[in-house]
Amino acid sequence: MEKKRVKVGLMGLGTVGSGVVRLIEGHQEDLVKQTGMAVEIAKILVRDLEKPRSVSVLPELLTNRPEDLLDDPEIDVIVEVIGGIEPARQYVLEAIRKGKHVVTANKDLLSIHGAELLSEAAGRGCDLYYEASVGGGIPILRALADSFSSDRITKMMGIVNGTTNYILTKMSQHGMAYEQALAEAQEKGFAEADPTADVEGLDAARKMAILGTLGFHMNLVFDDVRVRGITQVTREDMNYARQLGYTIKLLGIAQLDDDLVEISVEPTMIPSNHPLAAVNDEFNAIYVYGRAVGETMFYGPGAGELPTATAVVADLVTVVKNMKLGVNGRSIVAPYRPKRLKTDEQIEMKIFLRLIAEDKAGVLARMTQILARHDVSLERILQLPYDKDVSEIVVVTHTAPKKALDAVMGELEALEVIREIRSRYRVEGGF
């Protein structure tokens, strides 16, 4: 291959796109040294040609017509950082069908159409890399695909959303209420004006689907993830967690037992001395358990212009190296294990419950009877005075099937002496 220059079509010039431009321009010399080729941004697809940009680009590079990139035979690689499903999906598919390699940061797309796009790419000898879609600058996908290839991954626990981790850190360390912490995150640019996708756990769920697929070799998609967000987390819960030696994090969990998988995102109590408990502010981290390697953790910035762009450009370097070697598309390993999701009987966990009950004799006895009937045993139980004639009861169970725990919840709610179940959290412990 006598080619000396790789032409890139960049789709999107927002935060990540600007970072990609900056990195490619700033590191041209290193890129040439590492790949033997110059990397040139040949065209940039934007919605608004007139909009002022934080990075300076030649005006003639900008276009609002996707065909200027897709139909240009000189463009070898499409970098897609528009986000969202459509039209990104259409562009990526068309790029692959035209024989172009694709690097994308698009978690929405990958967590739903990943398998389809990867199989299309492999079939046409095109690369499709997406490191930036999970964990920003943390090279976790590469670690799963390459470094742990000889191991059997059995569990991944991730703090994979910076916005919610920022909010929970402020609540936990500064005693802020949820609304106050959210407002501060918005002010600092860590949360969007409409924070739904972050605070409801949807963004984290997309990332967990991508991690699960790669780690377990199963085609896990967004809809397979059981999701609960952080909007119900209270300062009181934070205080109880601390008193019990726990920290509340929005934790994605993907777990494999006997070829059965469980994948979820929910606010979870983890022991305060666990390395994940020390991951604060907008940082992300992914804890990976492998049968052979044991416990490893990958920590870093989960978002941001340059960190995310670093992952994009690292993928781009891999594409360029593959081009030079003539091996594009060949490292794609399709999910080869059948997807078998655990049922609620098969999912097991510990939970923390906090409830408000009437302060009458026999309340605890009736509660413990319900628990016993469903074979749920207790790790601890506290009863505290709450108000006149009312007490607060905090319970941490031992590990039990989710179905049994849900049944217990239902019966407790129906008990007339119980006024309210204030909160319920998954508890991950015993490391």
Add this chain to the structure above:
Amino acid sequence: MEKKRVKVGLMGLGTVGSGVVRLIEGHQEDLVKQTGMAVEIAKILVRDLEKPRSVSVLPELLTNRPEDLLDDPEIDVIVEVIGGIEPARQYVLEAIRKGKHVVTANKDLLSIHGAELLSEAAGRGCDLYYEASVGGGIPILRALADSFSSDRITKMMGIVNGTTNYILTKMSQHGMAYEQALAEAQEKGFAEADPTADVEGLDAARKMAILGTLGFHMNLVFDDVRVRGITQVTREDMNYARQLGYTIKLLGIAQLDDDLVEISVEPTMIPSNHPLAAVNDEFNAIYVYGRAVGETMFYGPGAGELPTATAVVADLVTVVKNMKLGVNGRSIVAPYRPKRLKTDEQIEMKIFLRLIAEDKAGVLARMTQILARHDVSLERILQLPYDKDVSEIVVVTHTAPKKALDAVMGELEALEVIREIRSRYRVEGGF
């Protein structure tokens, strides 16, 4: 390439070698799925044919003649886990010259002869991978080589020796004396009978040379690393560190400023809320700063049979994939930046000093005069009663050139009112 089976010659059947046998046998199905080839251990070089082994292997696989592996044209890959410089160096070189690919866990070898071996391998189209030489099961070398290829790494801080981290954790968390913690580490198998290479920092220095070479693209070797071990660390120092909000870790630091490099291993005080401070017991972690990516950390088991074997087998999988693709040896990037080490004037740091002085008027004044004369300013200074007529003085400086700090130390030692300089630590802070 119609080959369906890759034959591996394994050199060494100690801890790591046994793990490699176990992993290859246990994951044969996954290996075939990922690489399309079966991986077979065809011969194993051992010193003693009769020694009982923790893993069961066919007796006919064992040999004590290296030529049985090196001269066998059917063997495609040599996995070298003997350790030490000779004869490992000779074997690896001969394997490469015979066109065999090499996977090694040998940090001693790589930290001295790395550049020579890599250039030999690249020249012959052979792979030479060594992920297991640093950080056991942590895929840090791959991250540096691939994931941060578009970034400029400016600093790496690593806890890269499990033995010393275990000892320091016991001293810090359980108030043990150094000797007691060392004895416990030896009892638990975390330290060898002769612990010199670990406790004197030599093992960590080798790993830092390998990290520095890969991260900064300079040919850094063991001799370039300034080393100090942990044998002088005391419980008193641990207590002072804690009171000041620090934790003492044996930290490898490799730092690049304006193309000048500093590389060292020494017991260092880091802020207790730094993620590295939470890396306990025998775990390892490497903190990487990139200009674009910011701060990332890679955490995991730094040693052990299966974690280290995971890294070896992941390298082996890469070799097999490269064979299939016909691209062996092509991913080796030779160090392309000239090596320029900082002088003591150019190395800058903060230090912690603890000294015993006569309890006389004017002692502090004389000390501070010396500091001022060398332009070293203080972040804090404490004077505490120590014994009759004697006081203890604890000082933390601001950042200053190492040369100035050394000069200050020399003059303080010469002061007749100062009885003894008890301890000196580097301080890394201000994150």
